[in-house]
Amino acid sequence: MKSRQEIFDIVRRSLIELFELEEPAVVPEARFDDDLEIDSIDAVDLVDHLSRIFERRVSPRDFRSVHTVNDLIDCIDRLQTQ
Amino acid sequence: MMRGRTDRLHAEASDYFASSESPAVTRTDYYWLRLVGTGLWFLVFGLVTFVLGFLVLPVIRLLTPERARRQRRSRAVLGAGMRGFLHGVSGLRLIEFEFIGREKLGRPGQLIVANHPTLIDVCYLLGFAPTASCVVKAGHFRNLITRGAVIGAGYIPNAPTEDMIHAAEAALRAGETLLMFPEGTRTVPGKPMAMQRGAANVALRAARVLTPVHISCEPSTLSKNLPWYRIPPSRPKWTLRVGEDIDLAAYRDAPLPIASRRLHADLAGLFAGANTVRD
Numbered sequence: 001m002k003s004r005q006e007i008f009d010i011v012r013r014s015l016i017e018l019f020e021l022e023e024p025a026v027v028p029e030a031r032f033d034d035d036l037e038i039d040s041i042d043a044v045d046l047v048d049h050l051s052r053i054f055e056r057r058v059s060p061r062d063f064r065s066v067h068t069v070n071d072l073i074d075c076i077d078r079l080q081t082q
Numbered sequence: 083m084m085r086g087r088t089d090r091l092h093a094e095a096s097d098y099f100a101s102s103e104s105p106a107v108t109r110t111d112y113y114w115l116r117l118v119g120t121g122l123w124f125l126v127f128g129l130v131t132f133v134l135g136f137l138v139l140p141v142i143r144l145l146t147p148e149r150a151r152r153q154r155r156s157r158a159v160l161g162a163g164m165r166g167f168l169h170g171v172s173g174l175r176l177i178e179f180e181f182i183g184r185e186k187l188g189r190p191g192q193l194i195v196a197n198h199p200t201l202i203d204v205c206y207l208l209g210f211a212p213t214a215s216c217v218v219k220a221g222h223f224r225n226l227i228t229r230g231a232v233i234g235a236g237y238i239p240n241a242p243t244e245d246m247i248h249a250a251e252a253a254l255r256a257g258e259t260l261l262m263f264p265e266g267t268r269t270v271p272g273k274p275m276a277m278q279r280g281a282a283n284v285a286l287r288a289a290r291v292l293t294p295v296h297i298s299c300e301p302s303t304l305s306k307n308l309p310w311y312r313i314p315p316s317r318p319k320w321t322l323r324v325g326e327d328i329d330l331a332a333y334r335d336a337p338l339p340i341a342s343r344r345l346h347a348d349l350a351g352l353f354a355g356a357n358t359v360r361d
Binding site: 017018019020039040041042043044045046047049 | 243244247248278279280283337338339340342
């Protein structure tokens with residue numbers, strides 16, 4: 001079990017590494033489509049990357065309602081308790 | 083919706099008849115015979131697709147319960163159908179074609195990417211590389227006529243994105259050849275090609291080799307927004323040229339999203355030259 005802060009750190013590191021984003025841009029309120037310019041193909045890459053880190057086969061469908069970084073943290077937090 | 087379509091058809095029809103009154107272009111190569119011949123061939127092609135999809139492929143499905151074998155057989159039958167269609171129309175001198183380097187297609191784990199100027203591009207590629215799988219419009223899986231064929235052959239629907247990418251990745255990893263049209267849909271002549279990044283992404287995930295095919299058709303015909311009866315003034319000729327393999331190792335150092343953007347940009351540049359079709 002990881003804390004929300006730990007999850008946020010992993011997500012932020014992944015976003016910076018995968019998409020060459022600047023660290024200050026990755027805040028919990030940032031929207032993937034508008035603020036971070038991450039499209040549906042990027043989302044597949046991100047989900048695959050996070051699945052490997054958290055060692056969980058997650059279906060991209062679990063991420064349907066994810067719009068912001070905060071939504072993603074909620075989603076991962078929920079998945080790790082299942 | 084319906085009304086918009088009718089208006090468009092009216093506009094096209096009057097455009098068509100107007101153009102026949104002012105013969106700015108000379109119609110050659112037995113224009114009227116070619117027109118009738120083209121209509122007949124479309125009819126035959128539709129009938130054959132129907133018979134394959136409703137009769138031949140379901141019979142193959144019944145006789146071959148094993149998935150890999152069923153796909154191989156279905157693809158062989160569809161490939162033969164497409165090849166037959168092309169030899170038929172070129173034998174009747176309705177079209178001409180030249181396919182340069184086709185022996186380079188069909189290798190295991192090979193991703194083939196091609197530009198998409200005309201309706202029948204897929205017939206050349208799947209007709210002459212019939213072991214290949216293909217990413218096709220998701221709508222073909224709902225269309226009653228094409229449904230049997232695309233399911234039987236184990237082709238991959240292009241939506242939703244995540245399923246398409248994972249299925250394409252799995253096919254390449256299993257050593258299949260895979261065909262993708264990065265544009266997703268036919269190019270409108272004269273307009274620059276809008277490419278989707280999916281092909282570059284799939285290539286970097288799992289392809290052993292990436293091979294581009296440049297397709298051109300002179301004069302332009304069967305392009306997007308043109309009905310079948312708008313045949314060109316002279317007999318159209320397709321030229322398909324298989325390009326050099328693209329070295330993927332050069333891209334794979336970077337994380338996937340960055341690498342796929344680079345490869346995507348390079349592919350767009352590579353096809354930009356080939357896509358100058360005259361309208």
